[in-house]
Amino acid sequence: GDSVTQMEGPVTLSEEAFLTINCTYTATGYPSLFWYVQYPGEGLQLLLKATKADDKGSNKGFEATYRKETTSFHLEKGSVQVSDSAVYFCALRYLGGSQGNLIFGKGTKLSVKP
């Protein structure tokens, strides 16, 4: 079945370090891809999205490129801040069908130390 696999956490980085969180997907169709973030004590928020191959989603210094050839959507940020500490979820969603639900990876917890 369709699924999303993302790197296991937790990931601990120092402030200003480079961040990569790997995400790969398995899908029978052509999904849209998303990164959601959950800050401590808060609900899930959309961070960025890409709806077709080679699209790059970006927000708050984070970027991810939809790579159809490698079925990947890795999240990157050039210089993380303490305030980026959160759980990050990669997700996919289909272009067609009646569902429209998101299929999530298991989440990667990021801790950024000052």
Place this chain on the structure above:
Amino acid sequence: GAGVSQSPSNKVTEKGKDVELRCDPISGHTALYWYRQSLGQGLEFLIYFQGNSAPDKSGLPSDRFSAERTGGSVSTLTIQRTQQEDSAVYLCASSSVGGSTDTQYFGPGTRLTVL
């Protein structure tokens, strides 16, 4: 309202009791989703509404779970005869039309604890 709201924020119940969880979507959003977030299973899809209809109930884990939506707005997720494995955070999300590129906006969740 400004965002998706859910109530209660926390619910503690005894095994075997029924519980009702409520979701108020963003005004005008026709699509509504229920998810469950638990330590062992991550984020799981439960059910999807388009208007008042639920075309996809495939994620409901058992027949103890049911959901309804009335007036194309508020939705209620009911769990009958709760079990300890039902303990989780139940999240509701809404989107404007339910299309694949639509952004889903999540509520803060209801944390359910079954003793």
